[in-house]
Amino acid sequence: MRTLDTDILVLGSGGAGLFGVLHALEADPDLHVTIAVKGLLGKSGCTRMVQGGYNVVLSPGDSIERHFMDTIEGGKWLNVQELAWKLVSEAPIRIRELENKYGCFFDRNPDGSVHQKAFAGQTFDRTVHKGDLTGIEIVSRLAEQVWAKSAVRLEEHRALALIPARDGAGLAGVLMVNMRDGAYVLVRAKATLLATGGGPTMYRYHTPSGDKSCDGMAMALRAGLSLRDMEMVQFHPTGLLAGPGTRMTGTVLEEGLRGAGGYLLDGDGKRFMFDYDERGERATRDVVSRAVDDVIRAGRASPLGGVFIEMKHLGSENVRRQFKGMVERCADCGFDLAAGRVEVVPTAHYMMGGVEFAGDCSTALPGLFVAGEDTGGVHGANRLGGNGVANSTVFGGIAGRAMAAFVRRAGRLCDEDAHAVAAAIANAEQPFGRPAGQVEEVRERLYQVMWDEVGIIRDRSRLMAAQGSLHELSAHIDAMGVGGDRAFNLTWHDWLNLKNLILVSQSIAVAALAREDSRGAHYRADHPTASDLMTSTYTQVRMENDELRVAAQAVDFTHVRPGESLLQAAE
Structure with a gap:
């Protein structure tokens, strides 16, 4: 086993991991930072796959309070309100940083202002985007910045276990395996960022890439940390239904299609969403997914067992221009999104649940920080489309700065618990x-x-x-x-x-x-x-003696209580 030492170790190269690296090095350029990724830097992670966009308050007609209330009401009052407030209040800072500092270029209005499109579940059109290829734009620019820095890159290195310190004083490091040669590598770090992403690929239809397997959440459970809101798995209502035998089935057709005015039709060609919600196709993802599931179960499915999405009434050329990536993806599968109908089915998309963490991204395990989809509490019971990439970049940046401060204040390299290392290797060698x-x-x-x-x-x-x-x-x-x-x-x-x-x-x-x-x-x-919103509880799962235990914990309404609104206070 090879051992490497570093000041900061970042696991994952999506938006959270990349921002963690950049902000740590900006806080202290002398830090030794290592980034480890299961795949290749710039080519892995769910952020790269983001089509829709980034929710952020930029317009004079919008407000931080309004975005906050949309997030809390969408989350059905289960959010950690302090975290939700950080999300919406720091998103404008982060989007300007993406453009002005890191070189991202988002779509513009004729007057040169940033274009913001409609996304479901929001009371204002605030989703910034680069066509329908927003994630590629963000990750490509961030990866370029990381490549230009002094960070050590461990590509195709898989994290296996969080290794505690021998003296029990926190986290010593992470045991990995070099996928190229199968050798074990122990990386000891003064601070570690868990940013491996979630990815509910345990479901038949799912949107994340096949390499996503909830590694971070599993490692956190085995290390004794608690996960919250794990029952809250988001199903995106419009996953491409390309038929059996293809991995394209489940690929998301982004929410902007419905936000722009797309129709959902049953197998008979009847529009059905207004039978379920007054917002029609622009209802939140949970509502639309259940409606689609109900239509399918009622025997009104399309030929492949889903429903149709139709865009042609918006003008085929307009659709091709606005949603170039999805039009081409559908064409590759034999469908004409711009002028015809495409079959879709609900698909597992995002996990609102994850590791419990504080506002500075620290966890109950000293030396371990967490950001992005590995975390729970930001989104509550339902994530608004467009809040996901904002979550990754906002908290990735917070984590980077917090880790740099932690290393300066209390960081030290700890001797690892040799028994924990041996047990982790034995578990991996088991088959x-x-x-x-x-x-x-x-x-x-x-x-x-x-x-x-x-x-x-x-x-x-x-x-x-x-x-x-x-x-x-x-x-x-x-x-x-x-x-x-x-x-x-x-x-x-x-x-x-x-x-x-x-x-x-x-x-x-x-x-x-x-x-x-x-x-x-x-x-x-x-x-x-x-149940009664005023007595809301969230679920907390942890592992004790190799068994999962669940408890209910009261939600703390720190900013606003059910029935109240920050918008009223702001006015």
Whole structure:
């Protein structure tokens, strides 16, 4: 095992990780910063896949208070309000930084001002974008900046475990495996940023890339940290339905289509969203996803089992100009988004839940910071489209500055707990030397369990069945072997992915069973209404003696209480 020492270690190269590196080095250029990524820097992570845009208050007709209230009401009052306020108040700073400092160029109005489009669930059109390829623009520019810095890059290095200090005084570092040669690497750091992203790829239809396997959340659970709001998995209502046998199925067709005036039609060509919500297609993602699911279950599905999205009434040339990336993606699959109809289905998109953290991105484990989709609390029960990339960049920047301050104030390299290192290596080595099994069969079974039993609509009986099935899958994967050596062994990494996905799936199921009401993305058919907002609680999941425990904690209304509005106070 090789050992490396660094001042700051950043896990992940999406918006949160890249901003963490840049802001740490801006706070103290003399810091030794290392960034580790499971794939390739600039080519990995969910931020790169963002189509829609970035919610930010720029217009004189908008306000921070209005964006805050949209975020809290969209989150069904489960948000950590201090975190939501940081999100909306720092987003204008971050968007100007992206353009003026890092070279991002967003779409403009004829007068030269930044164009902001409509996104569902918001009372003002505040979504900044670069066509429908916003994430590529942001990550490309940020990656260029990181490449130009002195940061050490560990590409194709997979994080396996958070390693505590031998004296129990916090985090010593992270055990990794170099995917290229299979060698283990221990990176000791004075401060570490967990920014690996979430990615609910345990569902049959999902939008994140296949390398996303909730590694950060799984490592946090095993390290004794608590996760909150894990039942809150967001389903995007319009995932491309390209038919069986293609990974394109589930790819998101972004919310701007509905924001611009796109129609959702059932299999008979009837527009249906106003039967479910007065906002029609511009209702929040949870509402639209349940409506689509209801139409499908009622036998009114399109030929491939979804519904249609139609844009041609907006003018085909206009659609091709506004949504170039999606028009081309649909054309690659044989669909004409601009002048025809495209079949779509709800698809698992984002996890509102994650590691509990403070406003400076610190966690209960000294030396560990967290930002982006690895975190819980910012979005509550439902993330507004456009708030995700804002979350990553805002809190990535906060984390970078906070880590630099932590290193100056209290940072030290700690000797690692050798027993924890040995246990983590033994867990990773577990499948070698055993008869090889079929990893793909486990993946397909996981897809089925999570989609059918822990999906868009839930109830006690299905959730209880899911817990039994997930326990069996966990035992099955533990008993399964893989062949070959350790160098670029993709089957081994599939096995490691599934270990993490099954654990996080179990945390989703146990939290969903514990929450006996319906809030945002979590809908219980046997408890279809929300409980009293004034006595709102959030779920907290942690691992004790290898068992998941769930508790209910009261929501603290620090800025505004249900029935009140910051908008009234601002006026």
